[in-house]
Amino acid sequence: MKTPKRLLPLVEEGMIDEVLRQLMSGKEATVYVVRCGEEIRCAKVYKEASQRSFKQAAAYQEGRNVKNSRQARAMQKGSKYGRKMQEEVWQNAEVDALYKLAAAGVRVPKPYICFEGVLLMDLIGDGQGDVAPRLNDVALDADTARTYFHQLLHQVVLMLGAGIVHGDLSEFNILLDADGPVIIDLPQAINAAGNMGAESMLIRDVDNLTQYFSQFAPELSGTQYGKEIWQLYAASLLSPETPLTGKVAAPTKMVDLDAVIEEIELVRQEAEDRALYLATRNEK
Numbered sequence: 220m221k222t223p224k225r226l227l228p229l230v231e232e233g234m235i236d237e238v239l240r241q242l243m244s245g246k247e248a249t250v251y252v253v254r255c256g257e258e259i260r261c262a263k264v265y266k267e268a269s270q271r272s273f274k275q276a277a278a279y280q281e282g283r284n285v286k287n288s289r290q291a292r293a294m295q296k297g298s299k300y301g302r303k304m305q306e307e308v309w310q311n312a313e314v315d316a317l318y319k320l321a322a323a324g325v326r327v328p329k330p331y332i333c334f335e336g337v338l339l340m341d342l343i344g345d346g347q348g349d350v351a352p353r354l355n356d357v358a359l360d361a362d363t364a365r366t367y368f369h370q371l372l373h374q375v376v377l378m379l380g381a382g383i384v385h386g387d388l389s390e391f392n393i394l395l396d397a398d399g400p401v402i403i404d405l406p407q408a409i410n411a412a413g414n415m416g417a418e419s420m421l422i423r424d425v426d427n428l429t430q431y432f433s434q435f436a437p438e439l440s441g442t443q444y445g446k447e448i449w450q451l452y453a454a455s456l457l458s459p460e461t462p463l464t465g466k467v468a469a470p471t472k473m474v475d476l477d478a479v480i481e482e483i484e485l486v487r488q489e490a491e492d493r494a495l496y497l498a499t500r501n502e503k
């Protein structure tokens with residue numbers, strides 16, 4: 220196909236040899252299938268800031284590394300420079316997360332570069348020469364649903380081990396290749412440690428998975444893997460080998476029965492004393 224304008228800089232720099240076709244156009248990006256030498260890859264072209272929801276982007280900004288304070292101030296002021304900076308932070312967040320996650324053994328597309336607002340990464344295939352389907356596009360039997368669910372919990376734990384919460388994990392951001400689920404779409408990924416919202420985002424991510432897979436395996440409904448994973452993580456007890464149960468313990472503090480009885484006795488005594496006092500005062 221004719222090279223789209225946004226991909227020209229990468230073609231000129233020799234990062235892309237040929238643009239084969241547009242794969243799809245989503246909320247935040249348009250994705251193309253491209254050829255780089257012998258390899259078929261995927262180019263994600265981010266939409267301009269004005270076409271995206273920036274309110275949402277700002278909510279994810281907390282805890283994210285900004286290179287210097289001038290950038291931070293510019294971003295806050297929303298100047299043209301600030302917008303550009305914010306844009307780069309957003310795009311870099313995805314490529315940064317992909318590098319970290321790939322290194323941590325998480326199943327994500329291998330990233331190559333983010334250049335001029337385009338992320339170049341491996342194309343995830345279905346193992347039969349086609350592009351991998353999204354989880355949402357595939358009908359599952361109960362056993363496969365359970366298997367994928369547990370594989371994805373394992374991925375979530377690995378991600379947390381690398382210090383990252385996806386923040387938008389759902390059946391639309393998971394592809395299925397020949398070996399199972401692959402996680403994509405991470406511009407909103409956040410640092411688990413530096414972000415006050417990390418706990419609720421992790422729980423929401425896992426709840427999304429739970430809800431989705433319980434359509435096919437109803438017993439998954441009501442499990443609390445997200446909470447459990449976060450509790451273990453917060454207590455520094457989480458590793459990829461930690462067994463998960465899907466249950467979180469109810470508060471375990473024992474009731475101190477003796478103290479309760481003592482308290483009742485004190486109140487009873489007080490009432491008795493008061494009655495006695497009132498009775499003797501009336502006699503006077």
Ligand SMILES: Nc1ncnc2c1ncn2[C@@H]1O[C@H](COP(=O)(O)OP(=O)(O)OP(=O)(O)O)[C@@H](O)[C@H]1O
Pocket residue numbers: 242243244245246247248249250261263328340341342343344350351353391392394403404405
């Ligand atoms: N590495 C990849 N390999 C194969 N297909 C991909 C890859 N990355 C993205 N896609 C396809 O492009 C679609 C959009 O990608 P992505 O989710 O990253 O962008 P998005 O703009 O956030 O899209 P959406 O708004 O639909 O979530 C994916 O649903 C998937 O079908």
Ligand SMILES: [Mg+2]
Pocket residue numbers: 245391392404
């Ligand atoms: Mg997406």
